Amino acid sequence: MGSMIHLSVGRLEIDWGKNSGFTDHSPLFQPSDLTQVPYYYVDPDYPKKEGGNEYQYNIITELQDGLSKPLREVVERIKLLGYTLENAMREFEYLSETNSFDVDKFNFDQLLEALLTVDVAQMSLDYGDGEDFGKFFRRHLFARLGLDRIVDDPQYVKFNAGEGMENLSTYSILLLLAENPTARCLPVNWQFADVEAGGWGARDEFVRTLDPKHRFLIVTEGSTDAGILKHALKLLKPHLADFFDFVDMAEGYPFTGTGNLFNFTKGLISISVQNNVIILYDNDAEGVSSFNRSARLRLPANMRVLKLPDLPEFASNPTRGPSGDHEADINGRAAAIECYLDTRAAPIVRWNNFNKELGVYQGELIQKQDVMHAFYNLKTVDGDYDFSKIMRVLELLIHECAAMKEGEIASELEALMRR
Known part of the structure; x- marks a missing residue:
């Protein structure tokens, strides 16, 4: 038999x-x-x-x-x-x-x-x-x-x-x-x-x-973003974590900053990179500016450019600047990845640089190191930690990766149907 x-x-x-x-x-x-x-x-x-x-x-x-x-x-x-x-x-x-x-x-x-x-x-x-x-x-x-x-x-x-x-x-x-x-x-x-x-x-x-042909290379603005995403996948989506590779950070992260990441994106396009690649920008003024420029590039089918998602929780958020404390919308202005972690209260953002292209100030989370350390210390999803915002980041990432591969399979089926 x-x-x-x-x-x-x-x-x-x-x-x-x-x-x-x-x-x-x-x-x-x-x-x-x-x-x-x-x-x-x-x-x-x-x-x-x-x-x-x-x-x-x-x-x-x-x-x-x-x-x-x-x-x-x-x-x-x-x-x-x-x-x-x-x-x-x-x-x-x-x-x-x-x-x-x-x-x-x-x-x-x-x-x-x-x-x-x-x-x-x-x-x-x-x-x-x-x-x-x-x-x-x-x-x-x-x-x-x-x-x-x-x-x-x-x-x-x-x-x-x-x-x-x-x-x-x-x-x-x-x-x-x-x-x-x-x-x-x-x-x-x-x-x-x-x-x-x-x-x-x-x-x-x-x-x-998992074979490399099935994996996705995730490139972010800095090592902080990559580290948080890797830890979030380990905690929340361990059955999918092996699908995602991140740029090696052992010798120092080579693409720090939005300008460098934009240039890197252009470089990947010019060499017709064969990997499935996701470029992910922060949802702050500098990130949105570079995201807009990157989105205008002629991207191949195996590349996607994303930014962290707008969230309703950020529409009226505590901020601090020269004129004192005020509620403001930090979507597209100050929502770096640390804001998507559990800050225990609404994340307080301090305004700093002015972005001329968008005509808005760039902001940064106050006490972001404490927020990050609390997240990295998590070993399980048990307890009262609020994962809802970082989960939405993972859902965006997974959805776009799946959509990229869906197009490949659809093209194969269409080719079969034309025979």
Whole structure:
């Protein structure tokens, strides 16, 4: 029979391979995800269930090494690989053409509706040959969900469209399943032990760090911004932290200041850098000025220029200047990254330099070193620390990175559809 390898959500097999013929799903996991996971085998002594149908077997379970991560975390990694519901829809349309099934009889929304209601956690263990998505589509979506009430021509969909569903990509299926509340908390398991034991793959082919082609280089105005972002990812998004690289700060940060960062951006464009790059400016007067200049450059598809987001909390903020203390909007004027940390009260900003281009004063957070030290001392997210503002920075960063990769996958699908 050979050595089998499976990627599953609970008992539902999303993808499988045999011997050396398998897909590399290591980008879905991190080395820390190595653990004991269940492997399902047909009982060699009593293989068939007494009184069962042709598909029903007696299953035994063994625990062996594998990779496991909750679907809710895996799906966030999938999006950073460029797979989104929009691209899943494009793929569905492509499969409808190549497999000649009519989307007027069965469409993407109907597939999503069906998957939203199936209880994946209650999948039967009876099927000794596993449940790939094509079999799952035929055996379960019709029998358990009443797809005959959703579609107009159930027999057509069951067989014709079912062939297309066998070719729906692994990551599209995972994205669709993640919309289902009963599936989001289930583990995604990569059961590679049999292939490893059979000599078809070494441990470091399965348990390894993320390839550089999947990562994003984040370049900020200074080492403070990079350090805060790295620590925030470690605390709030540890399952995504390996997607992000920062400029090496060991020998001193080489791009300090907005002017240097702007010139660096132009340099990356001129050499047609191949990395996926995010340039991130502060949301203060100098940062906005350089952000505006950078945004006018002809950026390649693998580069994005961002600034820290405007927040409503900063619209009326305590400030201090020559004329005393006043409430003012610090968005675009004084919201450096330290302001997005928990300052315990509204961050007090002191006005200093005047920016002629924007016609506003630049400001700086008072006691920013104390705010930073309190943040770096955090080891967990437990407690009453307010992460809401820095989380919005991470959400912006993750969203833009995912959008960059989404464009790559969309272009690949469009090229397939033109063939």
